Amino acid sequence: MSVTAPAGFVAAGVHCGIKENGAADLALVATEDHRPATAAAVFTRNLATAAPVQVSQAHLAETNGRAAAVVLNSGNANAATGADGREHAKRTCDLVAAELGCAQEEVLVCSTGLIGIPLPIEAVASAIAPLTAQAATTTEAGEQAARAIMTTDTVAKQTWVDGDGFTVGGMAKGAAMLAPNMATMLAVLTTDAEAEPAALQAALQRAVDASFNTLSVDGCTSTNDTVIVLANGRAGAAPEADLADALKYACIGLAEQMAGDAEGATKVVRVRVMAAEDNGQAATAARKVAESQLVKCSLYGQDPYWGRIVSELGTAGVNFDPDRVAIAYGNVVVCRDGIAADHDPGLLKDTMSARLIEITCDLGLGRGEGTILTNDLSHGYIDENMRTS
């Protein structure tokens, strides 16, 4: 169950010819009646925004937060492609609008894949008609769309949340170049709840902050990151707080799937900083630990070398007293008052060998808390990323 879980949405996924291996590389999510729904989106903060990001931002501004469809391709980011790239993104929207009978600016566009390579627009163009013709409300159609946005993902990422009288569905991709604001990630969420654009935007931003923005696979923020939500109102009005919660849980579900499928990763690691001066400092410190190459190597080696964690905390740019810090892997406290703590080595070994490791850093200063989800740094990550062809 995915983007087609809420009433009134269709989806599709086809192979248009970008991926050389014949896998699906073009996806559509649209309202069933092709009429615009309320739309909100959060985009990358990278200044080198890809063409589709620029076009989608412009379209949302023109419509004041309405959209009937999202078209997404994988295998090519259409980033660092200049004016031609923007033309290609617009033309993609045009073609979808023509097929659906909606306005061009009611179509949003996303791309993910390699940067700096011209989008093969003719391949995309020739597949728009079959894509829209295939679009259906079925679970299978939702899954096809989720598959068509995969790059180095090994599994399709889908979620749905049953609200009180409404449903939220979602799909996402993301495997590396993953760091907040947001990640090399695309996500499309759908809901049959009714919502005003401003409220939907606020709810989405909070959902993204609580989910994708707590994820950092490698500290690299992509040119294409986009999270879009469409709310078609079929199920009528939902309390704002309920819809916001459902969106948050859907996004958290997708973010956890991303962490679990990160390139080459053998571990999913939750770095939690507590008793920091404030929440902002806690999040900053957690991110510094989570993005440390040396900490990540230790986690890959299942080595509880907490000295590297202390060292990262000391350079995180937050208030820090090395004589107050405590560090635990799972329930095993390995450092207390800044020095080595007696612990059960057998329990520690078991903790380090698990796929999910939780690291808790207690700074002993205040009440701030923050968490970042990350992975280990493995031979597999290097293998995935050392060559693009």
Place this chain on the structure above:
Amino acid sequence: MSVTAPAGFVAAGVHCGIKENGAADLALVATEDHRPATAAAVFTRNLATAAPVQVSQAHLAETNGRAAAVVLNSGNANAATGADGREHAKRTCDLVAAELGCAQEEVLVCSTGLIGIPLPIEAVASAIAPLTAQAATTTEAGEQAARAIMTTDTVAKQTWVDGDGFTVGGMAKGAAMLAPNMATMLAVLTTDAEAEPAALQAALQRAVDASFNTLSVDGCTSTNDTVIVLANGRAGAAPEADLADALKYACIGLAEQMAGDAEGATKVVRVRVMAAEDNGQAATAARKVAESQLVKCSLYGQDPYWGRIVSELGTAGVNFDPDRVAIAYGNVVVCRDGIAADHDPGLLKDTMSARLIEITCDLGLGRGEGTILTNDLSHGYIDENMRTS
């Protein structure tokens, strides 16, 4: 030729018992007559400063910039070791002072190695007398000291610079946890030039900024980084600018040796950002590119995937216009005006296969320039860092 190159310095290196493989792990650099020289030092900015850093800082403050000796151990960082660690660092200085006949505060102490493990102080203590007894002015003695501070270094790092009527010598260690302010690095420089403490400190800070602080192997800043210079005045006064230059070249020489011996590295990479808004922004952008896991993986794979470089520049937090950027590997411009540029693929392949790769990023905005020296991210780096034992 190393720390014993200038007149009036002795050095030694012995095995005291920290390293299990029997390699040298305790080093001494001292004035030949055991009288204090003018001393200056630059320490890590990590807030989790190791005990020896705290003790050396206190000693330099007490003496107003005078020191007769530096004692250094490898294999144990004496960091995250609390009050006991500070006692051990002080006792090490005491024992050296007693042997040399100088004051305890005239001895500085450095450690490098694993964090969070109590320093085996009895092993260190028992080796101080043989260490000081061996100290000699020979080239061999200087090399023994340089070897005794190695951790995962594969070669000893030594340098000397002939000034006009004076000499600067130096030794260093550093292979990972290397990022400025400074790196997991120790360096001791010696000179027979005469200098006042304040001038020597200013010259050393400039030399460190121009050398070690432009180096980032993995973005991790250690708990123990220390650069110390001793000036014994044997050769008489030298013009301040001449001494500053010689110190700078000595530090650059050591930094380049560190980059060349970085853990697991197959490439030495110079990331140069030009035409940035100002020099500070150029340095920030160069560091963002140099510390990117994805860029480093591409370099390991000899893959000229400049899209990742554009993406990093876009998230560096500096002024950036994606339509103006140009990127070159060596002399091969692969991106111009933000999009792919025609180039000679054969020449590009040759450029990527070299051990030294220079990446130039022209932001097309202003006159700011900055350079960071780094390495690729290899399987070997992970092998070195995944387990400490």
